[in-house]
Amino acid sequence: MHDNNLVKDALDLLARKWKIDQKLYDFQTGKYEGAVSDTSVNVGGITFHIPTLSKDGLYILWKCLWPDCHNCCERQGRLPLTKDDIGRIAKKVGYSSKAEFVRNETTISSWQEQEAFGNVITTLSMLSLKRKKDEKPAEDGMPLRCRFLDDEGYCGIHPDKPGVCWLYPFASWIEVDGMGHPAVHATFQFTGDCPGFYLDGSIDSMMPVLREYSTKIYNYNMAVSRTTRESYGFVNFVDLRKS
Template structure:
């Protein structure tokens, strides 16, 4: 069973409670899974294009956990946004979209650089991340970083006002992705992030019904990994698993 560290469990519980208070029903088995209390959870791995997906399988329910976005009925990932780490591609795209002549001016005025710990994507490991984060409110300071707040780019119609130039991490959600060395080459993996903020998860008998979405996301996930690797090479971010 995946254990959720105590502080994180408190945050996740608060997110789940907020989701339910907003009228979303979270299946009990998915609530338990999100809190790390679902009992034995194995996974179904599925290779789609060049991405290996790790899909949770809850043994007690004999079901896999799948996902489908509920937008525009839901905008929760934008109205309770925790942090927006940017890739170096994002710095250029968003900086020029916001009419900055130089990327350095955009970075100075609109971003915060921070370092934080995050759980590993698929188990008890954790990672220390450093990144340049887009300010989610104009007055955001380093002390606010990570606290869930509405993103200033969320429009009244539920659409992102930066779209199509929104951050790569926004395209990626609710997946997390990482590279793993396999036979001397890097292979791309992805799994769901269970933060308690997304009402799109549901139980199903088979992964197959989600295959079209997994195909659509495979390109996004590969692109994000390439952008992330460039970001690290260019010195705008770093991560270390431990």
């Protein structure tokens, strides 16, 4: 869950360049007055939670507007690295030693995430790629222009960029179902930085995107599991429905 004032500031900045639907603006800033429900859709084994403006009969959907937009790279809050990211990016930016890469190019991030419906709080601590050469730990979570973004809107370390860059604006987590099996869930994170959200009376237009992202989200969660299992990072879930 994001601070509504910060989201409002980010959306107001975004609105200088992009037209933001008033209902989407109100929803993201916590001002939407109608009921919001959760529509669950299972695609490729991932349970996607789609926020739904019930009174208006509208789903909140998303598509990426790159290359016309690269706002998530302009206002990147942090770049947590999985173990796989560390090996890949160290090589990409010219290090033969992972330890040296970690020492020079990363900082430690620690943050809490609450998914869109407020049920699961996840606390994570991971190594993060510095978004600017002299990034300080106190800047963790503050929007910064990523040093790898070039003037044309391309990422200088694509396709080796961190897993989180492939995922935005989705947030995902693992829950254990009634049978004791882990299941991956995903929803949107609303930071106010993405102009790609839109409203539609049907989810159909977003199905190709959900199919594409189900693979990315599954792979990312497996990479995070390997990262925490091998003590490159720590993750803790609190399910408020069970406490």
